[in-house]
Amino acid sequence: MNAVVYDRYGSFDVLSYKQVADPVPAAGQVLIRAKAAAVHVGDCFAVHGEPYAMRLQTGLFRPKTGVPGFDVSGVVESVGQSVRTFAPGDEVFGVGNGTCAELVCADASTLALRPKRLSFAESAVLPTSGLAALHALRDIAKLGRGQRVLVVGASGGVGMFAVQIAKSLGAEVTGVCSGRNVDLVRSIGADHVIDYTREDFAKGSARYDLVFDNVENRSVADCRSVLTADGMLICNSGTGATGLRMLVRLVRPLLLNPFVRHKLRRYLSMPNHADLVQLAELAERGVLRPVIAQTFPLAQTRDALAFVQSGHAAGKVVVQIA
Numbered sequence: 531m532n533a534v535v536y537d538r539y540g541s542f543d544v545l546s547y548k549q550v551a552d553p554v555p556a557a558g559q560v561l562i563r564a565k566a567a568a569v570h571v572g573d574c575f576a577v578h579g580e581p582y583a584m585r586l587q588t589g590l591f592r593p594k595t596g597v598p599g600f601d602v603s604g605v606v607e608s609v610g611q612s613v614r615t616f617a618p619g620d621e622v623f624g625v626g627n628g629t630c631a632e633l634v635c636a637d638a639s640t641l642a643l644r645p646k647r648l649s650f651a652e653s654a655v656l657p658t659s660g661l662a663a664l665h666a667l668r669d670i671a672k673l674g675r676g677q678r679v680l681v682v683g684a685s686g687g688v689g690m691f692a693v694q695i696a697k698s699l700g701a702e703v704t705g706v707c708s709g710r711n712v713d714l715v716r717s718i719g720a721d722h723v724i725d726y727t728r729e730d731f732a733k734g735s736a737r738y739d740l741v742f743d744n745v746e747n748r749s750v751a752d753c754r755s756v757l758t759a760d761g762m763l764i765c766n767s768g769t770g771a772t773g774l775r776m777l778v779r780l781v782r783p784l785l786l787n788p789f790v791r792h793k794l795r796r797y798l799s800m801p802n803h804a805d806l807v808q809l810a811e812l813a814e815r816g817v818l819r820p821v822i823a824q825t826f827p828l829a830q831t832r833d834a835l836a837f838v839q840s841g842h843a844a845g846k847v848v849v850q851i852a
């Protein structure tokens with residue numbers, strides 16, 4: 531098969547496009563003939579091998595899989611001997627290992643049948659970002675009707691789904707993005723949009739039950755200043771800092787939490803079949819309408835990752851495979 535591969539961590543120059551042996555699914559895995567992959571900042575981390583914590587998943591000294599990409603959609607080619615949930619020919623989406631390739635192995639537990647209302651490319655962008663938004667809003671915030679939410683980074687992969695899911699839960703949503711994305715964020719359902727190049731949300735008079743911060747370029751104090759008395763701040767950005775600064779940023783809200791009246795949260799979203807099914811249902815009902823910022827051919831995965839790393843893609847970035 532053709533795939534994008536790398537045998538050491540580094541800049542995107544470590545990536546090359548070549549023919550390699552077909553992967554073989556383990557007993558609980560599914561082999562997918564990929565139609566599309568979607569890339570996000572976690573894929574950039576996996577190529578760089580930084581933040582180092584990422585290597586617990588991708589390989590301590592060398593990349594284990596050696597193919598970038600986690601999100602995928604495609605058609606089941608074959609299934610491992612213990613898989614009963616999928617059969618050859620099923621159209622699926624979910625999280626796999628090394629999805630920037632023509633053939634992809636994925637655990638059956640991190641796949642679901644794809645929503646037919648969406649294209650393969652639109653299906654591929656759902657898993658990681660959609661689940662991150664769902665887990666934050668439904669499980670951590672337990673967001674309900676009439677609550678007011680501020681989504682920082684509303685035009686990004688996670689933010690875009692967060693706006694749509696928050697609306698479907700009955701919340702009043704304010705999105706924060708740059709001026710060029712104001713119309714986009716409004717078009718996906720935000721009730722109010724703050725252009726951060728003109729207006730500082732922390733200086734506004736509005737108060738929110740939840741701040742979902744996908745950028746984290748503002749202090750915890752700034753975010754808390756716009757919360758209601760018992761409001762919640764969910765910190766959700768792994769970018770913009772490295773090394774010790776990153777560690778401090780990651781743990782600060784958790785250490786602070788017991789001493790303040792607000793609820794401060796950070797979380798790790800993990801893929802599972804049931805929640806992928808829920809995302810597919812939301813997509814079939816028209817609640818989730820993915821926005822694709824740009825599509826790249828498989829051979830240009832490197833450019834796709836560089837675009838993601840710029841931090842200003844308006845929506846999701848797709849690698850078209852077939």
Ligand SMILES: NC(=O)c1ccc[n+]([C@@H]2O[C@H](COP(=O)([O-])OP(=O)(O)OC[C@H]3O[C@@H](n4cnc5c(N)ncnc54)[C@H](OP(=O)(O)O)[C@@H]3O)[C@@H](O)[C@H]2O)c1
Pocket residue numbers: 570571572658659662682683684685686687688689706707708709711726744745747766767768769797798799800838841842843844845
């Ligand atoms: N907790 C988890 O398990 C989990 C899972 C997935 C992702 N994440 C994290 O979620 C974060 C967001 O990921 P993503 O895929 O949504 O990133 P993304 O697609 O790169 O989106 C970033 C967005 O942030 C916006 N932005 C940049 N500067 C901003 C500012 N000052 N104020 C408001 N918005 C600003 C950009 O919009 P403009 O172009 O308009 O500036 C862009 O649309 C990442 O740090 C990632 O590590 C966490």
